[in-house]
Amino acid sequence: MKMVGDMMSQFFSKIGTACALVSLFAFSAASHAQTLSIGTNPQGSVAYASGAAIADVVGDALDLSFTVVPQGGPTAIIPAMSAGEFDFAFANIVAAVTAKDGKGPYKGRKYDSIRVAAVVYPLEMGVFVRKDAKIDTFQALKGKRVASAFKSQANVAAFMTASLAAAGLSYDDVTPVPVQNGVQSVNELVDGGLDATTFSVSAGIIQQADAVVGIRVLSLPNDEAAQAALDNYTPGAMIATAPAGSYPGILEPTNIIRVPFVVLTDSRVDDETVYKVVKAIAENGQKLAASAGEFKALDPKLMGQSALPVPYHPGAIKYYTEQGTWN
Structure with a gap:
């Protein structure tokens, strides 16, 4: 009986180890399989080039798939982001304000779940x-x-x-x-x-x-x-x-x-994801500038600006507060 008990104990121990390994591999695969996306203006625009730079550089920094999704412009980008079609968006603060307030081209449709992740550089028209x-x-x-x-x-x-x-x-x-x-x-x-x-x-x-x-x-x-x-x-x-x-x-x-040109996100996006993306942007300015020259004006100390007329995402605020750059 003791021999049978020992055999059963070893069997269940091996089963437990195997399950743990399967769970570990599944968790690792799920983590690696995480994907992010950013909506931008059409190809040929500053927003597209900048969004593509973020997708490439931040995706590499976080070791995950980050895709750029060109749209017609903020009137298509912001509603699509709010509907969950992608996680981030590249737009100017004017578009963000009018979308949040349901004015201008967004009249009658308030997108009050949009949040600012980062100010990246000034848009000049x-x-x-x-x-x-x-x-x-x-x-x-x-x-x-x-x-x-x-x-x-x-x-x-x-x-x-x-x-x-x-x-x-x-x-x-x-x-x-x-x-x-x-x-x-x-x-x-x-x-x-x-x-x-x-x-x-x-x-x-x-x-x-x-x-x-x-x-x-x-x-x-x-x-x-x-x-x-x-x-x-x-x-x-x-x-x-x-x-x-x-x-x-x-x-x-x-x-x-x-x-101001800003990276937008939505309140539904979890704090950790926004925190990591903002951190990766702040820490990879030179790589971003090498991909899109506008990022030469990126200043990590100016990425968090509380005076903007659109609220920031809590995950972004956490990062700027830790860095002492929440203005």
Whole structure:
């Protein structure tokens, strides 16, 4: 009987060990199988290049699959993120504010579960014309063909409307030409179908346009009335002066729109995931900058800004608090 008991004891011991190993392997596989995703603007945009950089660099740092999902723009990205289609999103703070409050293109649909994970760098928007068009001022745009609607990228439409208003103009003073998104509008400018459009001054498509036809960025007024126009149409944006030669088309010191570009997430995403992603962004600035030049402006001390009009995710706040950088 003792021999049988010993055999049974050894049998169940082996079974227990095997189960433990199976559980360990299953846990390891499940951990390694975790995937993350980030929604961005279309290919050719600054947001896409930056989102792709985050997916690559953060994915490598955390040893997990991190994919970039290009969308039409924030009006598609934020609702999709809120619906759980991906975990993070790349957008400017203006889009985030209007989505949270259910205003502008999000009218009647409040996405109040969105949260900020990190401020990564300033987005800088300019109004572009062809250099050979001899349009040197906003006033010279009267009657000209100006990109409008931006059907799949309504946040860009807001920047165009705000730029015109800051210069004392509106779409009533120009000839509106509906476009699908910012990338298409730049292509239309190059092809001669538009006289003016707006987009990020550091976007790859802008560099291409300047190389093909030569472009100019028009300078905005920089006074209280101009800032009031921005506050009305693009809350969170401000007017800033870009030095001559800092970007394609900036031929002299030029007043453009500057707004924080942020990594967004949703309140449903767990604290640990957001904490790890934010930490990986903060600790891999050089790798991010090597992948997308805009990240040269990334400052880990400025990633957590409590004054932003959209709340931060608790996982992000935990990291910034530990680092003493929660401003």
